[in-house]
Amino acid sequence: MTRLTIAIPSKGRLQENTHDFFGRAGLKIQQPGGSRDYRGTIKGLDDVEIAFLSASEIARELAEGSVHFGITGLDLVHETIADPDRSVHIVTPLGFGPADVVVALPKAWIDVETMADLGDVASDFRNRHGRRLRVATKYVHLTRAFFARHGIADYRIVESAGATEGAPAAGSAELIVDITTTGSTLEANNLKVLRDGVILKSQAHLVASLSADWSVTALAAARTILDRVAAEETARGMRLVRAVVADPAKAFAEAARLGAELPYGTPAAGAALCLLCPKDAVPDCASLLIAHGAETASVETPDYIFRRTNPLFDPLAAKVDGR
Ligand SMILES: Nc1ncnc2c1ncn2[C@@H]1O[C@H](COP(=O)(O)OP(=O)(O)OP(=O)(O)O)[C@@H](O)[C@H]1O
Ligand SMILES: O=P(O)(O)OC[C@H]1O[C@H](OP(=O)(O)OP(=O)(O)O)[C@H](O)[C@@H]1O
Ligand SMILES: [Mg+2]
DSSP states (O other): OOOEEEEEESSSTTHHHHHHHHHHTTOOEEOTTGGGOSEEEETTEEEEEEEEEOHHHHHHHHHHTSOSEEEEEHHHHHHHOSSHHHHEEEEEEOSOOOEEEEEEEETTOTTOOSHHHHHHHHHHHHHHHSSOEEEEESOHHHHHHHHHHTTOOSEEEEEOSSOGGGHHHHTSOSEEEEEESSSHHHHHTTEEEEEEEEEEEEOEEEEEESSSOOOHHHHHHHHHHHHHHHHHHHHHTEEEEEEOOSOHHHHHHHHHTTTOBOTTOOOOTTSOEEEEEEGGGHHHHHHHHHHTTOSOOEEEOOSOOOOSSOTTHHHHHHHHHTO
């Protein structure tokens, strides 16, 4: 039976946060051969194999179906995978690795502030210089699609693997499409982003391949992992609030308006009412219980909240089954 393979970044800026993400869910990634080993495991989960790859390789392997899950940037998913809606399923954004793919050009081009301005300049440029504007980028597909959407055809792509921001100053291109987070690399190269020049807002995502071999074993392992991930995520936003009140049903009816849940039912007379309450509503919830006669309301932080329905796993299972 095929085991579940998860590809995670082995280097670069997504690596450390990826380990933290699994760690929060109580999943410990082990790399038996040390950092040079290409394969690893998750402690206690025999049906799972970890593949350590670069962020761009991960997008490729997801497209090929040679891994079940991968963690990579949304920019790479859209750049590398021809038809992402069909070949992969986005499980969840991960809240780290934020970066925008942008169209940028020298600040000295004061008349060009928007994609429409760029369209005008592109035609002019061709007439005047007898050659097309050059765009330096490694995001070839994203650039083509975005320029086409803005009706710009008078340009040529110059593929650039690194130091793309230096291309205009070096004279190898007039403008660039690249990724930026703080903007300091653009600034250092005297470049500005067009007002409507943000092609994609990216961050790291957990992505599932729809062409992978989803054996019963692999799917069960996916459920185990996504249960833990979802349980930790849910728990992070909730608190357990406990108090003995005069009329638990009535107290809960009011607490429900604050978003509280009654996970273990209405207590018998004299026993504590136990509520799951959104973190931000805890002080109001506690005051409400005191107003309902409680002497004490105690609040605890749950580590995990497991539920029968899993918002991360269920949509994936539906897609995999439906193939
Ligand atoms: N400021 C940033 N610059 C570049 N990438 C970023 C940034 N912030 C987040 N990322 C994300 O990290 C991904 C890859 O980053 P990084 O350049 O660290 O990987 P890498 O190990 O160099 O991979 P490769 O060798 O394939 O380029 C990007 O595609 C993007 O999704
Ligand atoms: O907006 P900023 O915060 O300045 O970040 C953007 C820069 O960081 C990335 O390069 P990276 O460091 O990954 O080097 P690489 O091109 O070798 O991958 C990216 O290609 C930009 O050059
Ligand atoms: Mg890089």
